[in-house]
Amino acid sequence: MSIFHSLYRRILDAAYVWREEMRQVFRDEGVLIFCIIVPLVYPILYSWIYNNEVVHEVPVVVIDQSHSQLSRQFIRMFDASPDVRVACYAEDLDDAQSLVSRQVMKGVILIPSDFAEKLCRMEQGTVSVYCDMALMLTYKAIYQTAMAVSQKMGAELQTKMSSNYTAREDMITTRPLDFEDVPVFNPQGGYGSFVLPAVLMLIIQQTLVLGIGLAAGTARERSRYGDLVPIHPAYDGIYRIVWGKALCYLMVYAVMGAFLTLVVPRLFHFIQLAHWDDLLLMMIPYLLACVFFGMTVSCLVRYRENVMLIVVFVSLPLLFLTGISWPQSAIPGAWQGVSWLFPSTFGVRAYVRMNTMGGTLGDVAPEVRYLWIQAALYFGAACIVYGHQLRVSRRHAQERLAYLRKKREVRAALKQHHATAANLRTNN
Amino acid sequence: MRYLINIWTVAKRECKILFVNRIYFCCMLIFPIFAMYFFTSLMDEGLPEDMPVGIVDLDNTSTSRSLIRRLDAFQSSEVVAHYASVAEARHAMQENEIYAFLYIPKGTTDKLLASRRPKISYYYNMSMVMGGSLLMKDLKTISTLGSAAVGQATMRAKGYTPEQIQAFLQPVRIDLHQIANPWTNYNVYLSTVFVPGVMMLFMFLISAYSIGVELKFNRGKEWLARADGNIVVALLGKFLPQAVVFLLLIAYYEFYIYGVLQFPHVGGWGYIVLLAVLEVFASIGFGIFAFGLMPSLRMSMSICSLWAVLSFSLAGSAFPVMGMDAPLQALTWLFPLRHYYMLYQITVFNGYPLLDAWFHLVALVGFTLLPWFVVHKIKNAMLTYVYIP
Numbered sequence: 175m176s177i178f179h180s181l182y183r184r185i186l187d188a189a190y191v192w193r194e195e196m197r198q199v200f201r202d203e204g205v206l207i208f209c210i211i212v213p214l215v216y217p218i219l220y221s222w223i224y225n226n227e228v229v230h231e232v233p234v235v236v237i238d239q240s241h242s243q244l245s246r247q248f249i250r251m252f253d254a255s256p257d258v259r260v261a262c263y264a265e266d267l268d269d270a271q272s273l274v275s276r277q278v279m280k281g282v283i284l285i286p287s288d289f290a291e292k293l294c295r296m297e298q299g300t301v302s303v304y305c306d307m308a309l310m311l312t313y314k315a316i317y318q319t320a321m322a323v324s325q326k327m328g329a330e331l332q333t334k335m336s337s338n339y340t341a342r343e344d345m346i347t348t349r350p351l352d353f354e355d356v357p358v359f360n361p362q363g364g365y366g367s368f369v370l371p372a373v374l375m376l377i378i379q380q381t382l383v384l385g386i387g388l389a390a391g392t393a394r395e396r397s398r399y400g401d402l403v404p405i406h407p408a409y410d411g412i413y414r415i416v417w418g419k420a421l422c423y424l425m426v427y428a429v430m431g432a433f434l435t436l437v438v439p440r441l442f443h444f445i446q447l448a449h450w451d452d453l454l455l456m457m458i459p460y461l462l463a464c465v466f467f468g469m470t471v472s473c474l475v476r477y478r479e480n481v482m483l484i485v486v487f488v489s490l491p492l493l494f495l496t497g498i499s500w501p502q503s504a505i506p507g508a509w510q511g512v513s514w515l516f517p518s519t520f521g522v523r524a525y526v527r528m529n530t531m532g533g534t535l536g537d538v539a540p541e542v543r544y545l546w547i548q549a550a551l552y553f554g555a556a557c558i559v560y561g562h563q564l565r566v567s568r569r570h571a572q573e574r575l576a577y578l579r580k581k582r583e584v585r586a587a588l589k590q591h592h593a594t595a596a597n598l599r600t601n602n
Numbered sequence: 603m604r605y606l607i608n609i610w611t612v613a614k615r616e617c618k619i620l621f622v623n624r625i626y627f628c629c630m631l632i633f634p635i636f637a638m639y640f641f642t643s644l645m646d647e648g649l650p651e652d653m654p655v656g657i658v659d660l661d662n663t664s665t666s667r668s669l670i671r672r673l674d675a676f677q678s679s680e681v682v683a684h685y686a687s688v689a690e691a692r693h694a695m696q697e698n699e700i701y702a703f704l705y706i707p708k709g710t711t712d713k714l715l716a717s718r719r720p721k722i723s724y725y726y727n728m729s730m731v732m733g734g735s736l737l738m739k740d741l742k743t744i745s746t747l748g749s750a751a752v753g754q755a756t757m758r759a760k761g762y763t764p765e766q767i768q769a770f771l772q773p774v775r776i777d778l779h780q781i782a783n784p785w786t787n788y789n790v791y792l793s794t795v796f797v798p799g800v801m802m803l804f805m806f807l808i809s810a811y812s813i814g815v816e817l818k819f820n821r822g823k824e825w826l827a828r829a830d831g832n833i834v835v836a837l838l839g840k841f842l843p844q845a846v847v848f849l850l851l852i853a854y855y856e857f858y859i860y861g862v863l864q865f866p867h868v869g870g871w872g873y874i875v876l877l878a879v880l881e882v883f884a885s886i887g888f889g890i891f892a893f894g895l896m897p898s899l900r901m902s903m904s905i906c907s908l909w910a911v912l913s914f915s916l917a918g919s920a921f922p923v924m925g926m927d928a929p930l931q932a933l934t935w936l937f938p939l940r941h942y943y944m945l946y947q948i949t950v951f952n953g954y955p956l957l958d959a960w961f962h963l964v965a966l967v968g969f970t971l972l973p974w975f976v977v978h979k980i981k982n983a984m985l986t987y988v989y990i991p
Contacts, residue, residue: 204900212908222930223915229925248774275954277944298769300777307783308947309922310791314735317778324774325746331773350752351714352721353745355738358695360728365921368731388900445729477818479811479903483629486907487803490796490914491640499920500788501701501733504650506643523698530729533696 190408191418192425195389199426202392204478209385209423213377213430220373221442224366232312233261235270235279242290244327248301251323252283257315267304274306281305281316293331311365359531360445367445371529372498372522374434376489379464379518382427383485386419386468391478398574401567402473403560412561416469416553423465431457435525447532448525455535456524459545463517466552473559496522517552520544608829612839615828619812620843626812629804630847637800638855641793642863648787652680653733655741656691656703659684663711669748673704676740688725695727702726702737704744714752722748732788782866782951790865794946795919797855799939802885803910805848809889810906812840813980814899822984833981837973841886848886852878868953877945884938884969891969894976897983913939919947941965 199205234252238245253260261279264270270282282304293299303320305313329348336347345352360367394400403409435453439446475481494500495513502523505513513519524541527533535542620626655673659666674681683700685691691703704724713720724741728734750771757767783790816822829836856874859865867874892909893902915921916930917939923931934940941962948959956963973980 204904207904216908219912220915223926224921226925226927229922232924271954275948275952275958277948277958293773296766296769298775299773300775302777302779304779304781306952307780307786307791308951309919310786310788311920311922311925313780313786317776320776320778324772324776328773332770335770346717346719347753349749350717350719351710351745351748352719353742353748354721354723355742356723356725357728357734357738358692358725360731360734363728363731363735365731365925368729369920479814479899480625482903482907483625483804483807483811484633486807486911487633487637487800489911490800491637494641494644498730499732500644501650501653501730502698503653503701503733504647506646509640509644526729527696527698531696531727537693537696 184411184414187408187410187414188418188421191415192421195419195422196425198389198392199385199422202389204388204392205385208381208388209426209430212381213434216377217370217374217434217438218441221366221370221438221444224364224370225442227364227366228257228362229311229315230256231259232257232280232315233278234258234281234283234316235262235264235273236260237264237266237270237282237284239287240285240289240291244290244293244299245285248285248289248323248327249283251326252319255319255323258319270304274304279306280309280312283320296335366442367530369499370442370444371439371526372493372496374438375460375522375525376493376496376518378427378431378434378461379467379492379516379521380485380489381430382423382461382464383468383471384481386423386465387472387475387481387485388478390469390472391475391481394476395478397567399567399570400476401570402563403567405567405571409564412557412564415564416466416556416560419469420462420465420556423468424461427461427465431461435529439529445530447530448528449534452528452535453525456521456528456538456542456545459542459549460517460521460524462549463545463552464521466549466556467517469556470552470559473556473563492516492518495519496526498522498526514544517545517548520548604830605832605835608832608835609839609842612825612828612836613842615825616812616840616843620847623815626808629808630844631851634797634801634804634851635854638793638797638858641797642789642859645789645792648785648789649678650733650736650788651677653678653702653737654682654700655679655737656683656685656694656700657681658686658688658691658703658705660708661706661710665711665714666706669706669744670704672747673740673744676744678736679740692725695725701730701733702741704741782868782953789863792919793859794865794951795917795939795943796914797859798852798881798942798946799910799914799917801848801852801855802881802913802939802942803907805882805885806889806892806906806910807903808844809841809886810893810902811899812844813890813893814902816984817897817987818899818989820989822987826981826984833977833984837890837977837980841890845882845886848882849878852882867950869950870953873949873956877942877950880945880963880966880970881938881942884941884966887970887972888938890980891972891976894973894980897979897987899989909937910939913937916940917943919943935965938966938969941969 199209236249238249249260252258262273264273267282267284273279274282284302284304286300289299301320301324303317305316307313332348333344338344338347357363390402393404394402397404403415409415435457472481495505495509496519497505520541524538527538657670659670670681673679683694685694688705694700695703702725704722706722710720710722722745724745726734726737726741753771754767757770780786816825826833826836829839856878860867860874889906892905896902896905916934916937918934923934944962945959945966948954949956
C-alpha cells in the first residue's frame with residue numbers, strides 16, 4: 175500500500191470520526207445545551223445584566239444639623255451630581271440608620287451643627303460620610319461625590335478668602351498645579367465593558383470542556399465496557415480519533431467563537447477595538463488549546479454527570495485568575511502558577527488587551543505564544559490519554575473476541591460430544 | 603415512630619452511598635474547601651498593593667522627582683518604569699507592564715514657580731475597574747498634594763500657622779466612616795459571597811445528583827421500599843446525612859473566616875448559625891425541586907449548574923441590583939444566593955435587626971419548602987422512569 179493511499183485512508187477515517195462526533199453533539203441534549211444553547215443565551219443574559227454599566231443616583235439620606243446657607247449649598251451640590259441623589263432628610267443618626275438598615279438608603283451624610291460656624295471662623299469644617307460597605311460601587315459613588323463636592327466648595331471658599339483681582343489669579347490660588355484625570359480604555363468605568371470580555375472568553379472554554387466531557391461520558395455509557403473509544407475500523411489510530419473529534423468541536427466553535435467575540439459586543443455596544451485578522455490569529459490557538467484541554471479532561475471522567483460537578487465550579491476561580499477583576503500583580507505566585515494550566519488565563523488576557531485596550535497582535539505575542547504551547551501540550555496529552563483508551567478498548571475487544579471464540583469452540587465441542595454420545599447410543 | 607425508624611434506615615443506606623462513591627467526598631468536602639482557600643488566599647492582601655505604575659517625566663527636576671517618590675510610597679502604587687514619551691507608556695500599558703502612568707510635561711517646575719499654572723496628567727487603565735480606580739485614587743491624591751505643596755510653601759513664608767494653612771488648603775474636610783469594613787478589604791467583601799455561592803452550587807448539584815443516580819443505577823424502587831413507599835420519609839432520610847455534612851462544612855468555613863481570619867461580624871454568632879442553616883436547607887430544597895421539575899439526571903443538573911453560575915452575578919454583590927434593569931431586579935428573587943447575600947449583609951455584616959431582612963428570611967424558608975410541590979412527581983419518576991443514557 176502506498177503512503178498516499180494510507181494517508182488518504184487515515185483522512186477518511188478522521189472524517190468519519192468527525193461526522194460521528196458531530197451527530198452525537200446534535201443528538202445528545204446535554205451536549206446541545208452546553209455547546210449551542212449556553213454560548214448563545216448566556217452572553218446575552220450577562221450583557222443584559224451589566225448593560226447599564228454604572229450605578230447612578232445612589233440614594234443617600236442627609237442629616238443637616240447646621241441649617242445654614244453653606245450646608246444647604248453642600249447638599250444642593252451633592253444632589254446635583256450624577257452618581258448620588260439626596261433621597262431624604264433625617265433628624266439624627268439613629269433615624270438615618272434605620273433607613274440604611276431597611277435597604278432604602280445606601281449612605282448617610284451628616285453635617286454637624288458647627289459646620290458653617292467653623293467655616294466662617296476660617297477653621298476647617300467637617301462633613302461626616304457614613305457608607306454601607308456591603309456594596310463597593312455605591313460606596314465609591316457616595317465617597318467620590320462627597321470628595322468632589324468638598325473640593326469644589328473648598329475652592330470657592332479659597333477664592334473668597336484670598337482677595338484676588340482676576341479670574342486667572344483665582345485659578346492659580348485654588349490649583350497652582352493643574353491636573354487632568356484620564357481614564358483610558360473604558361472611560362466611563364463601566365462594569366460590563368470591564369467584566370464581559372473576560373466572561374465571554376471564559377464561556378468558550380467552560381462550555382467546550384463541559385460539552386466534550388458530556389459527549390465522552392455518553393460514549394462511555396453507550397459502550398458495553400464503559401470504553402471511550404468504540405470498536406470500529408475507523409477508530410483504529412490515535413491521531414485519527416483526536417483530530418476527528420477536534421475538528422468537530424472546532425467547527426461548532428468557529429461559529430460560536432465568532433458569535434461571542436464579534437456579535438455580542440456589537441449587540442450591546444461594548445468596546446470593540448480588535449482587528450479581525452489579529453483576533454483570528456489569537457482565537458485559533460485559543461480554540462485549539464481549549465479543545466485539546468477539554469479532550470484531556472474528558473478522559474478523566476467515568477460518568478457523564480461528573481464532568482459537570484468538576485468543571486462548573488472552577489469558572490469563578492478561573493475568572494479571578496485571569497487578572498481582570500483582581501489585578502494580576504496582586505495574585506500570589508502559587509496561584510499564578512496554577513493559572514498557567516488553563517487556556518482561559520491567556521485567552522482572556524489576550525482578548526481583553528486587543529479588544530478593550532486596542533492592542534495589536536504584537537502586544538499580546540507572549541500570550542499567543544503560551545496559547546500555542548498549551549495547544550501543543552494538550553494535544554500531546556490528549557493523544558496519550560486517547561492512546562490509553564484505545565488500548566483499553568482493544569483489549570476489551572480482544573477479550574470479547576477470545577470469549578466468543580471460546581464459546582464457539584465449547585459449543586462445537588459440546589455438539590460433537592452430544593453427537594458422539596447419540597451415535598454411540600444408536601450404535602449400541 | 604415507624605417513620606423515624608424508616609428515616610434512620612434510609613439515612614444509613616445514604617451514608618453507605620456517600621462513603622462508597624468518591625465523587626461525593628470530592629464535591630461535599632474537597633472542592634468547597636479548595637474554593638474557600640482559593641478566594642481567601644487570593645485576596646489575602648485585602649487591597650491590591652504595589653500595582654505597577656509608569657512615569658513619563660519630561661521635566662526631570664527635584665520637584666517632579668519628589669512627586670514621583672511620594673507616589674511610589676503609596677500603598678497601592680509602585681513606580682516600576684520610566685518612559686520617554688506618552689506613546690511608549692501607552693504601549694507598555696497595552697503590553698500589561700503597567701496599569702497607569704503619570705505624565706509630567708517639560709517646564710512644569712518652571713511654570714509652577716512662575717505661577718503660570720502648569721498641567722500634569724495621569725492615565726489609568728479602566729479595563730480593570732478595581733485596579734484602575736485604586737490607582738486613580740493615588741494619582742489624584744498626589745496631584746492634589748502637588749498643588750497643596752505650593753500653597754503651603756507660600757503661606758508658610760508669609761507666616762501663617764499650620765492650622766490656618768490646613769484650613770485654607772482644605773476648608774471642607776470629609777470624615778469618612780466605612781461601616782463594618784474600615785479597611786475596604788476586598789477579601790471581606792467578596793469571599794463572604796462567592797465562597798457560599800460555590801458551596802451552594804455544590805449543594806444544588808449534589809442534591810439533584812444524588813436523587814438522579816438512584817434512577818441511573820436503577821435503585822429508585824429499592825430506595826422507596828426502605829421508606830415503605832413514603833416519598834417524604836425517603837427524601838428526609840436521604841438528605842439527613844447530606845445536610846449534616848454540609849452543615850459541618852459551612853461551620854468550618856464560618857469558623858475559618860470569622861474565627862481565624864477575623865472577618866467583621868457585627869451581628870454575632872446567632873445570626874451566623876441561622877444563616878448557615880438556612881443556606882443549607884434552601885439549597886438542598888432548590889436542588890430537589892430542580893430534579894422534581896425535570897426528573898432526569900442531566901437536565902436537572904444542567905439547570906442547577908446554570909442557575910448557580912448565574913446567581914454569582916444576580917446576587918448583586920459586585921454589580922448592585924439597583925443598577926440592573928427592572929425585569930432583572932425581579933428575577934434576582936428566584937436566586938437563593940441573592941437572599942443569602944442580603945440576609946448576610948443586613949444581619950451579620952452590618953448587625954441590623956433581623957426584622958429588616960424578613961423578606962429574605964421568608965424567601966429562604968420558601969426555597970426550603972419548594973420540594974413539597976414536586977414530591978409526587980419524584981415518587982412517580984422513581985417507580986416508573988427508566989434511565990436512558
